[in-house]
Amino acid sequence: MNFLVVNPWIYDFAAYDFWLKPLGLLYISEVLTYLGHNVTFVDLLDRHDKDLIAKSPPKDKKYGTGKFYNESVEKPAILKNIPRKFKRYGLPLKLFESKLETINKQNKIDAILVGITLTYWYYGGEKTIEILRNIFPSTPIFLGGVYSTLYTEHAENNFSKFKVNIFPGTGIFPLKKVLELLNEELTKLNNFNWFEEIDLTYDFYDSYLTYVVLISSVGCPFHCTYCVTPKMWKFQYRSIDKIINNIEYILKKRPYVKDVVFFDDAFLLRKDIKELLKALSTFNVRYHLPNGIHARRIDDEIALLLKKANFRTIKLGYESYDFNIQKGTGFKVTNEDLVKAVTSLKNAGFDMNDVYAYVLVNLPFQDKENVIQAVDFCHSLGIRVNLNEFTPIPGTVEYNELIKKNVISPNIDPLLLNNTIIPYWSNFGLSIEDLEEVKRYTKSKYSD
Ligand code: SF4
Structure with a gap:
């Protein structure tokens, strides 16, 4: 057909x-x-x-x-x-x-x-x-x-x-x-393990590719209250040989590609991550991890292997400085985890302009001081911040809570749940003025 x-x-x-x-x-x-x-x-x-x-x-x-x-x-x-x-x-x-x-x-x-x-x-x-x-x-x-x-x-x-x-x-x-x-x-x-067997060849594109995106795993073993990934996917990772063959295939056809992006939700959580990083270091490309990786998993050895493989953009899932929020939303990271990870990345020689932490903004009933604390903490560690504006996603604990409290309707038009505009109409999270202030504050912190 x-x-x-x-x-x-x-x-x-x-x-x-x-x-x-x-x-x-x-x-x-x-x-x-x-x-x-x-x-x-x-x-x-x-x-x-x-x-x-x-x-x-x-x-x-x-x-x-x-x-x-x-x-x-x-x-x-x-x-x-x-x-x-x-x-x-x-x-x-x-x-x-x-x-x-x-x-x-x-x-x-x-x-x-x-x-x-x-x-x-x-x-x-x-x-x-x-x-x-x-x-x-x-x-x-x-x-x-x-x-x-x-x-x-x-x-x-x-x-x-x-x-x-x-x-x-x-x-x-x-x-x-x-x-x-x-x-x-x-x-x-029948009995076909598509994730293991299928390569992303990029052969469907006849255009110039400035980067390619791959995934080495789907799903995530954590269960954060605002995230739908674990509800949709069982955590599974592809074997190293297949990943390497996939990259070889792409680079043979497009030797000019310099940037390879892993869009995994839990890139570091596979058991054989060290072997994967060693295998990836054989290619002459830059790697990027734009989804929040797990800071707790980064120690000196992993940081060095990431550096040797030529990983550049590192985004750490951090979300909040507040221990109660960390604990109450899934406990994937603590402030100590972040300090340890950043120290290891620094020691390994990472350019701190390429290392970011995601900070969640506009969680239900969060105030702006809470966000500012997280921004200050990341700034004090010498890493950059990506403000990640919360949106309630069906199937998550946060979404169900907002429905239960009649804060949003189950029949809400999904257009209104665009995180960019939630503060314009909602009465949970920050006002639009507070959100703008937090954004300005974050920008000013990194303006020098
Ligand atoms: S660690 Fe990340 S991917 Fe996993 S459940 Fe939490 S937010 Fe989702």
Whole structure:
């Protein structure tokens, strides 16, 4: 069969290409290829898309990150009172339409797959599917991803106008359901450990890649009260040989790639992490860990191995200075853990401009002093801070508490749970003034 797989636009108040690649859709496309199907892949967020760069050459920033092409758009009605510009990030509309027209002429597309990650990005998915439906009026469209999994009913109601089939779930479960519905042969997927067997080849891109993103593990053994990862995934890690072969494959085809990003939620928690780090050190690339890694796991030996392998960006999951918050939200880290980890990273020779701690802002009923304490503590250790604005995610303890206390409704439009705008309407967490003050304070701390 001929599948068209589309990574949708982002419609948001802000978005930046901090190593964003549609991993779920890439895995699905690899599995379809493994099964012998043809895949046409359109990534609307590809900053180096060949047609886009003719119109708007991308400016790459540090380690291959950069701004998405964007255009201001009208806000959906529910966001009309938010005093900020709303934008569509990704390929211009006309360019997307002309790509689809070309694809439509070249091949008969049998099915279209779209995935939406962040729940409050469903609007970008909707706008993308509206265009797809215009050009492919009768082709079945299937929607999966985190939004469809956490907000299945909302997705079914919202996308029924485009005759979209919603396929919730993680891994290849939704794909199997889609293939079943299309009466396709599935025996090759019996007892198939897709995470172990499938490489992310990046062969679906014909554009220049400033970085590649991989995952060496899925899931996380911790259970933080604000995080949905452990609810969605069982902790599993890929064998070292497979990871190394995957990188070898990519670098053989694209020897120019200098930045390899691991998007794991629990990169350091595998038992054989030291062996993995030693094996990774054989490649001449820079590695980055943009998701909060576990500070408790970093000792002198791990820090040295990370340094030897040429890891650069390190983001430590810290979240709060307050012991009660640390303990009450999952106890993944303490202040002592952070001090020990930072000391080891310093001793190993890390550039402290590349070492960050995530600090959670706007947790229910948190005050600004609480955030400022965490910022001050990180600053005193000589590391940088990423303020991570809280959003309640269905299935988490924090979300359920807010529902129980009638602070939010279970029928809330996910657009309102965009962390950028929560303080504009909610009465939990910080006011917008306090949030702005905390942001200014953090910026001023690091301005010298
Ligand atoms: S340690 Fe990180 S990934 Fe694991 S549950 Fe906590 S926040 Fe989620």
